[in-house]
Amino acid sequence: MMTAFLMTSWLCLPLAPLNPIEEDTLASISLHFTVGVTNPNGIVTAEPLVSAKYEMLVLHPLMVRGTVDFKYGRVTSHLYPNGHLYSMLFGVDAIYYRGTDHLTGYIGLGPVLALHHFKMFDETADSSFATERITAIDMQERFGYRLTLGLRYRTSYSLEIAVVELYPDFKKIGIGIDGSEIRSYQTIRTSSFQITFGYLFEI
8 A cells, every 4th residue: 555655656756757758858969058066175175167068868768978077176285285276077977867848857977087287376386396396296187987966947957966086196296306307196086076057958
């Protein structure tokens, strides 16, 4: 009796269409643009985020999409070199969705490749050279993964929450006592929790 009641209640929700194939709300191909923010993680400050996504319906209820994300933040932890951090993330997500033309929910998972450009603050550059004879610091590219939870309203508006796990390395280049070049690496956690709002264009 309780099982029947729960199933009936679930089927009455907007995410459980009576005929999922006919009420499939995703277009075959779409462009999805989003803006949002990532949370500060104690190492990197909150970052504004702009994304472009190319979505393609494979087979109901599965979709794949390619993404490009741009974000900017600052490294402010006393454990790492401080400076401006510019990031570009390329990703591919496999997404499972369920919904109606009113409301669609989905979950996605996929790998990301993060490309970083790090620019030290002037005071950081001065102190790094004075204490460690460091002349340049950059951040290496790194693979990670992203888990996405999303809602889509009236097929065009989206709200997404995502967790991105990344552990790139600082690459430090310095001058040794004998004048030779010295390189060292330090792992940093740039993982983030992000929330974005978007709009879709059907192609």
